[in-house]
Amino acid sequence: MTLCINGADYPMPNDPRTTLLDHMREKLNLTGTKKGCDHGQCGACTVLVDGKRVLSCLQLAQTVRGDVTTIEGLSKNDTLHPMQAAFLEHDAYQCGFCTPGQIMSAVACVSEGHAGSDAEIADWMSGNLCRCAAYPQIRAAIASVAQAEAEG
Amino acid sequence: MQGHRIEGADKVRGLAKYTDDLRFATPPLIALTATSPVARGRVQIDTSAALALPGTRCVIDHTNAPRLKRAILISMCEPGTRMPLQSDQVEYAGQPVAIVVADSLHAARDALAALIVTIENHDAPAVVLSDAENRLKSVRRAGIGPGAMKKGDADAALADASVSAEVNAHAAPHHQNPMEPGAVVARWDPDGGVTVHAAVQWHHLDASMIGQAFGLSWADGMTGLLGRAVLGTSGKSKVRLHNQLSGGAFGRNISYLALLLAPIAAKVAGGPVKLVQSRRDTFSLMSHRSEVKQRLRVGADTDGKLKAIVLEPDIARGNAAFVEPIGEMPMQLYAHDTHRLTTRVAKLDLPGAGWMRGPGVAHAIFALEQAMDDLARQVGKDPLDIRLANYSEKNPANGKSWEAKALLEAYEVGAAKFGWRDRPKGGSVRPDGRVSGFGMASAIDLGRQFPAHATVTMTKDGRVVVSLAVSEMGQGLLTGLTGVVAEMTGVSPDRVEFKREATKEGYAAGSIGSTGTYSNAAAVKTAVEKIIKKLAKAGGLPKSSKLQDGMLVAPNGESAAISDLLSRTGDLTAKGRAGLTFGASKQAKASFGAVFCEMAVDPITLDVEVIRLVGAYDCGRVLQPKIARAQLIGAMIMGMGQALMEETRLDRKRGHWTNAEIGEALVPTQADCPHVEAHFVGDTQGKPGALDFKGIAETAIVGVSPAIASAFADATGGVVHHLPLNHAARLAAVSRAQFSFKEAAE
Known part of the structure; x- marks a missing residue:
């Protein structure tokens, strides 16, 4: 069995206790995904599995079924994903530690159709803590991507 | 980009x-x-x-x-x-x-x-102040701040005052x-x-x-x-x-x-x-912000003008010398005749307390502003008017004039952007059945400078390399300093490099107390000025020449290309130092602000929602408005956390933190986040050739917690002196006020 992350196949860990987060960070050198609490409380480790938001610190690697996308797999070559570009443009980060999780969550927030209004974005992004509190800028970045997609 | x-x-x-x-x-x-x-x-x-x-x-x-x-x-x-x-x-x-x-x-x-x-x-340990009465000791110094201060006979002035107010504020410990x-x-x-x-x-x-x-x-x-x-x-x-x-x-x-x-x-x-x-x-x-109790009494005349401030803080410290510097700021905000500060400190069986955004001042101004609100109620003044009545042109603690102070403009702009003067009556019922409250407070934080030594090199290939061991924690210091260097040297920001990681790089002022950008920029400026002199000498131009757009330009318009000059001199390096006197000056320096809050309170559950926070801040020259505004907004939201939820609880028997997780020691989430506006006032351009930066983030956490407490009192009549204003504190305050929402609604 292998793990498909960002389109590449990686070996599963031998130890069944290994979380997806630890496996990626400690064994696969995918350190873009961050560990802020290790308890599913902060959202910094958010990745997508088949497009759905998953807290990689709560997911045992051996139980992952589906394609994992991390922050490293979001941009194609040197071209930023529209959400990454929007975060940059709206200054939607300060220290940057929660940012990979925020961006993965934001991508799903839009694709789920939960970015219809400022209040809706706020509700559906509340699993991702940002202690620098770049919250208004994060909402603005997400709204701009949602709007651009709506305008097609 | x-x-x-x-x-x-x-x-x-x-x-x-x-x-x-x-x-x-x-x-x-x-x-x-x-x-x-x-x-x-x-x-x-x-x-x-x-x-x-x-x-x-x-x-x-x-x-x-x-x-x-x-x-x-x-x-x-x-x-x-x-x-x-x-x-x-x-x-x-x-x-x-x-x-x-x-x-x-x-x-x-x-x-x-x-x-x-x-x-x-x-x-058995003692981990809260109420278990450590016998450990309290009077101190002359409280960390970086004074423990004892005296101006005139404040106790006599308090006894003689026509109007007086007493605040017994209590702040729970919390973590960064x-x-x-x-x-x-x-x-x-x-x-x-x-x-x-x-x-x-x-x-x-x-x-x-x-x-x-x-x-x-x-x-x-x-x-x-x-x-x-x-x-x-x-x-x-x-x-x-x-x-x-x-x-x-x-x-x-x-x-x-x-x-x-x-x-x-x-x-x-x-x-x-x-x-x-x-x-x-x-x-x-790692450290935390410690528990603090403050007994604050103020006396005023019938117009609400302060005659006496008597502040008696009891401060917890853990296994470190650090003491939350409560006494440093309260005597520097409003005009007053007399004051007394008497601080007691108790060493508790806790980890060392330490620095957290707005050390001392964030808690101290909470208590002072609560007292100002009480005075306003007693003399029948608007909260904004009582602050205007006590505005001080000079630093009231030492009589020094301020280097710059746009607090009046902050009140005016903040109030106008918020719509303060036209606000509905506190306690009025909103369409959704909740009750409205409005509050405001002043903000202040001292400007400081620390020593820094920068080594700047201009290379023949057009780069500027700065050796300075600064820290980047998300505050935007690298971007800010790069902008400063680019401006001083006339080089594009992408040609500026910072060597900052290793101990061998230049001694930098720490990123503490919102002083990093100013202190370090001052050292860079000195170094760049030396390089300009060397370039001027090589080009036969006066020392007063300036670097702009790749040219060294003399006041009379004569100029020479920097690349030509550097090809003659080779790479030029200069060392610059600043801040050795810690910014000692005949003038006092501080950032100022005013913050306004709209709150909705559920009359049955006492759930609160901060609807709007509007702040106006005099932070001196604003170099990168986008980054500076982000700092203000982030600190205002952190101030809301301090006001409403941030509290690390202790088990009094075993002495450990009981909610030591980030999902349990609550911090603001996206859904908690109100509409936040931050406006700049004062001289945001700065004087030509001067740095004129002041602190940003520490100032913006100050004032938020009292503005929120003030809004809650405005909505319900319940005066909360406890931080955070958790549900128990709100319920107790409303019960004390014997407030009836039914009557308010009618």
Whole structure:
């Protein structure tokens, strides 16, 4: 069995206790995904599995079924994903530690159709803590991507 | 891309490296820390089961840890008082009692779980002020602030005052909780020196701490540190501290224990070690903002003009010299005739307290503003008008004039943007059935300057290289300083390079107290001015020439291309220093602000929602408006957290934090976040040629908690003197006020 992350196949860990987060960070050198609490409380480790938001610190690697996308797999070559570009443009980060999780969550927030209004974005992004509190800028970045997609 | 943070593209791509993301040719062993479950006693550790595990390399406790020397620490953090793993004495719950070192993170976790930690003879701790009356002692100094102050006979003036108010404010302890839990990598080098990778806020200070603890070289001791701060010489440091990006800090990443625990582990393990902190670890291996009680009494005349301020804080401190500097600011905000400050401090059985955004001032202004609101109610004035009535053109504590003070403009702009004068009556019912409340408060934070030494090189190929060991924690310092250098040298920002990571780089002022940009920019400016003189000499132009757009331009318009001049002189290097007098001046310097809050209160559940926060701030010259505004907004939201939810609770019997997780020691989430506006006032352009920066983030946390408490009182009549304004405090206040929502609705 292998793990498909960002389109590449990686070996599963031998130890069944290994979380997806630890496996990626400690064994696969995918350190873009961050560990802020290790308890599913902060959202910094958010990745997508088949497009759905998953807290990689709560997911045992051996139980992952589906394609994992991390922050490293979001941009194609040197071209930023529209959400990454929007975060940059709206200054939607300060220290940057929660940012990979925020961006993965934001991508799903839009694709789920939960970015219809400022209040809706706020509700559906509340699993991702940002202690620098770049919250208004994060909402603005997400709204701009949602709007651009709506305008097609 | 123009206008973005320098490290921004890396951050949004997940490529920015924090300490735990670093990879090395020789992968470090992994270390985890075992901490004491109780506050007092003697520790004994049975390591046999842990050592028997195949992945365990070693276990270190007080019996085999290297002996560390005392360190003199001007940060006043815990290692200045007690070094870790030096005795079997336990003095607080969460104290490090052992380190396990193993081949992998998993193996280290297994080893940690296999340790048997026994605490003998543990007696009852005192971890809250109400259990430590007998430990309170009067102090003349409270950390960096005064403990005692006196102007006139404040007690007599208070007794004679027509109107008086008393506030008994209580603030629970809370934690900075930046998003990065943090790790420290350490490796001992063949020459007896140590290489450390970590995120610190004040590079040379913490390099010196490590050097002092391990007795490495005079250059790493206090003498060496002072030499570096005063003379700028680096000496032969044996501490190679590589400062990494910090995933937030807010005062926490100063002189913390892991900076010593990792080198201890590496020494015993005999190889490179990465010590990883869990979120829970950070609650006791790093600092917190301590519990503070304040009895504040003010007296005024019938117009509400202050005659007397009597402030009597009781402040908790843990196992560090640091004391929350409550007394520093309250006497500097409003005009008054007399004051008295009498501070008492109790040492509690807790981890060392330390720095957190708005140290002292965030709590102190909460109490003062509550008293101002009380006076306003008594004399029948609007909260804004009583503050205008007590406006002081000079610093009321020392009579100095202010270098710049746009507080009146802040009141005016903030009130206009908020619609303060046209606000509905407090207690009026909103369409959704909730009750409205409106509050406001002033903000202030002193401007300070610290020594810095920058070495600037202009190269023949058109780059500017600055050697200065500054910290980037998300505050945007790198981007800000790069902008300053680009402006001074006329070079495009992408040609400016900072060498900031290593201890051998220039002595930088720490990123503390919102002083980093100003203090460090001042040193860079001095160096650039020297380079201009050298270039002017080479080009036969006057010394008053300026660098712009690749040219050296004389006041009479005559000019020469910098590249031509540099091809003649070769690369030019100059050292610049500033801040040796700590910004001593005949004038006082501070940032000012005014913040306004709209709140909705559910009349049945007493749930509160901050609807709007509008602030106007005089932070001097604004170099990068986007980044500066982000700092203000972030600090305002953190101020809302301080007001409504941030509280780390203690088990009074065992002495440990009971909610030491980031999902349990609550911080604001996206859904908590109100509509926030931050406006700049004052001289945002600065005088030509002057730096004119003032602090930003520390000022913006100040004033938010009193504005929110004020809005709650406006809505319900319930005056809350407790921080945070949690549900119990709100309920008690409303009960005291015997407030009836039904009557208010009618």
